[in-house]
Structure formats: structure tokens, C-alpha cells
Amino acid sequence: MWKMPIGIDDFQKIRDEHYYFVDKTDFIRQLIDAHSAVTLITRPRRFGKTLTMSMLEYFFSIEKEKQSRHLFDGLSVAKAGSEYMAHHGQYPVLFLSLKDFSCRSWPDMLEMWAEYLQALFLQHTQLRNREKVQPELIENFQDIVTKKANKAALANALALLLRMMYQYYGKKVIVLIDEYDAPIQQAWECGFYEDCIAFMRQFLGSVLKSNSNLEFAVLTGVLRVAKESIFSGLNNFDVCSVLSSRYSDVFGFTSQEVQELLTVLHFQNHLQELKYWYDGYRIDGSEIYNPWSVINYVSHDCQARPYWVRTSGNGILRSLLAHADDQRIKQIHALLEGSSIRVTLDESVIYPEIGKNQAALFTLLLTTGYLTVDKALSLSDNRYSLCIPNAEIQKLYSTEILNTLAQDVNKNTFDDLFDYLLDGEAENFALQLQQILKAVVSVYDAANKESFYHGFMLGMTALFLGKDYTVESNRESGYGRFDLAIFPKETNRTGVIMEFKVAASEGEMEEKAKEALQQIENREYVTEFQKRGIKEVWKYGIAFCGKKIVVRRSESLP
Secondary structure, three states: OOEOOOOOOOHHHHHHOOEOOOOOOHHHHHHHHOOOOEEEEEOOOOOOHHHHHHHHHHHHEOOOOOOOHHHHOOOHHHHOOHHHHOOOOOEOEEEEEOOOOOOOOHHHHHHHHHHHHHHHHHOOHHHOOOOOOOHHHHHHHHHHHOOOOOHHHHHOHHHHHHHHHHHHHOOOEEEEEEOOOHHHHHHHHHOOHHHHHHHHHHHHHHHHOOOOOEEEEEEEEOOOOOHHHHOOOOOOEEEEOOOOOOOOOOOOEEHHHHHHHHHHOOOHHHHHHHHHHHOOEEEOOEEEEOHHHHHHHHHOOOOOOOOOOOOOOOHHHHHHHHHOOHHHHHHHHHHHOOOOEEEEOOOOOOHHHOOOOOHHHHHHHHHOOOOEEEEEEEHHHOEEEEEOOOHHHHHHHHHHHOOOOOOOOOHHHHHHHHHHHHHOOHHHHHHHHHHHHHHHOOHHHHOOOHHHHHHHHHHHHHHHOOOOEEEEEOOEEOOEEOOEEEEEOOOOOOEEEEEEEEOOOHHHHHHHHHHHHHHHHHOOOOHHHHHOOOOOEEEEEEEEEOOEEEEEEEEEOO
């Protein structure tokens, strides 16, 4: 019985300890045949990026040549011919994985960089050879190892190591950087993006731009940080995203690979269920399965459930949804009901534009794996039809998209919230909403802007309420436009209308909530409910101040 490599991303361990391995070594042949100076491949988390980069290291590394000779026996690259295996163990290789960078402040991240680079340099102590390597470079090397290096030296550390490797081996270096964007995303979420991006621009740029010591570089990540932001000045730079044809089947499992896996394990009769739950990703026509979920599915005796839960941070998605306009929220609602949507994508988005650039929402939902391409409508205009790929992602929307699995907040929290709302239990509704605000909204994001709270409430309601209700916003009714209304599809049920106000201080919140409720009455917002035959309506005036909330309620009865 084959062992499944859950959480194992070291190529040698998988091969030597006889874990099941889906052969992706043809990627090596493709790189040998033709590669750009720098290739960036973006895929969702848990799509096999780290394992694939480990595979490249074991194949090309001159340091691992002896220990890796047997690892490629019988694999695709070995079958491709001796001209490809002649490249085995012939290059100095510098491999970094940044996937575990997680810091709440820039000083903490800088300290983490110092520790990470210290450990990396200690893996290459053979470079301290004064007969081959310039003494001043060795001194700089020692500053990194002893943690005496300043920020500028840390930002140039990768270029230093590359130069020393070239001098020591007399060969150009292959650079492999896994999850290059993890520190950048963390910095953006925690408010020190500018410090981090300046560091990363130098850290990566000093190695990747016109470096005579570089053979070629392969980077992986989830998002493409726009070329103008971090990769400016790079020539021969190739970005291979989920919209690109190149390397489309390298990450994730193809249909053939899944069928072979099920055959080996004698699970062929589970193919349709597995396909329904974990298939559906389309990358340039290639049908791709989520590899993490497939491996977990067969490891758990083919129990179909979401396995991709909490595999990545969703601060970006949370911010985008909170700032999404009415049209974007309606499109997400349509997706949850099984429809496709037509959108224009923008892969060049940079972090400061998130929340401002509405095309960023669906671009990031696509690149992070929450949507897939149904079909390309106009390649020249970046126009695509998108859909939710499979049952697993369909179920994950309600728990992942708004990061509701924060501490003390889960799916049940939202179910209770809407039960209280629809039953007219204003006090319990306020307490539940307060809990959610504390968990998923920062005071910085809110910034006392009514538009933020409006967008947050609209997005939350549209995503979590379910199919028995229609959610509408800013619709004309009576003598004005209401903020948010919930119309039951069955007229014998109770509807809900909400008006939002932002108070400048906590002392004003009570008055603002009453003012919102009075506005519903004065402008006769219930008119639209009456037109639809809905007789019972709960009216809520809601005042916000930072993470604080006051709710006041009245009702319309037949």
C-alpha cells in the first residue's frame, strides 16, 4: 500500500521512503530545452510548488549530486535521454522557501530575515575558502552568520551568496525561490508594506537583474506583484500565471494522473465523486485537480469533505470584499448559486491598489484558487468567464472568504447572526455582530467611513444568508434609497431593512441609531416590501464607531 505524502515537500524523502509520487520531472526537461533568465510561476497555495522546487534542487545541485543519483531512476526526465541527465548535479543551486514568514511588524520581520539568512549561510560554510573566494566576501559572510549585518547588508545577502558560489564552483548559479510573495502579503496585511517592498526590491533585484553570476532563476508564489513594483528593469522575465499556457500541467494533478492514482489504490469507483469535489481548475485548457485535497481524500478512505481549509491567509480577500461595490457583491452571490460571471481581469495589480481597483477582486479570487476560468471571452481585453471550480470551494466560501475562522468566529456565528436578525432579536443580533466586528474588522480599515460598514454588511449578508432571500442595496423605495434590504422569496416570511450611520464618538452612537431608524420611517422605505406583497418587516437602525455597534429596531405589521 502506497503512503500518501501529506505535508511532505522534500523530494528525496518522498522517493527514498517510498511515498506516492506523481511524476512531474518533465518540467526539468522543459527548463533545459528553453528557459527565461527569470521565470515566475503563480499558483494557489498547496498546489505542489515547494515539492516541485525541491525536485529541481535535487536534480541540478552540484552539492547533492551523489545523494540524488538514484532519485530520478525510472522517471520522465531519465527516460527523455542522456542529454538531459547530463545536466544532473552540474550546477551550484541556491534554494530558498519563504512560505513560513509570518510577522506582525517590520522590526520583527527584519529580525526573522536575519535569522533566516543566518541559517541559509550556515548551509554553505564551504564557501569560506580563501583560496577560491575573495577574503572581503568571506568577512561579509561572517557578518551574516554572526548576525552583525545591518539592514542594507541583509538586503544584499542573496547577491553576496551568489557571488561567492560562483567564485567557489566556477559555474553560474541556479536560483530557486519558493513562495517569494509570502513576506510581502504578510507585510501588507499588517501595515508595513512599504518597508518590506523596499527590502524585497533590493533583495531580489540584486540577484535577478543583469547578474553575471546567474544561470537562471525560477520563482513561485500565489500572486504576481506587478513588474513595476518589484521586478522593474528585468529583461527576459517570464510570468506564467493560471492564465498562461506555459507549464500549465506542472502544478496540480491532471485527469490522467488522478486516474492512475485511483487505479493503483483500487479506488476507481470513486472517480466521479473525486471529480465533483476537487476537479474543475482549468489552466489553458488543462483540466487540473487540487493535489492537496486529492491526496487527503484518498488518505481518508475517500471521505469527501473540504481539505483545503485554512491553507492560506485571506487578509487580501477580506479587504477586497469589504470594499467591493454592489455589483461585485451581486456577482459573488451569482457565483454561489452556480452561475458563471463575465469579468475583466488585471494581473498587474499592486498591493496599494487593492481596495481601489475593482478588477483586483476577481483577479485575486482567480489566482488564489477560489475561482477558475470557464472560458476566455477576449484575450486582447483580458475578458473571461469565471466560475467556482468545484464542490470543495463552494463549501469553503462561507468559511474562508471573509476569514470567518478567526478566533471565536465560525460558520455557526454567522448562522446565529442571521437567525437573530430575521427573528427580530435586536439585542442578540447586536452582540453577535459585535463579535464578528472584533474578529474580522480593523479600526484602521473602518476609519469611521459609512461606505466601509455598508460594504462589509452587504458582502457578509449576500455571502452567508442563503438562497431563500434576495439582498439589495441602495435601491429607491418610498422617498429615498435604503442602505440594505433583505427580501424573502416567500411573502409569508418577514423581511428586513437596515440603515447605517457612523458616529464620531461612542457617546453619539445611541442618537445615530435612533436617527437611522427614524430615516426608515420618514422616507417610507417599506414601500418596496409592500409592492412585493411582504407584509412583515423588521426595521433596524445601526450605528457604528470603530468596532463598536448600537442597534435599534422597530417593525411593520399587517
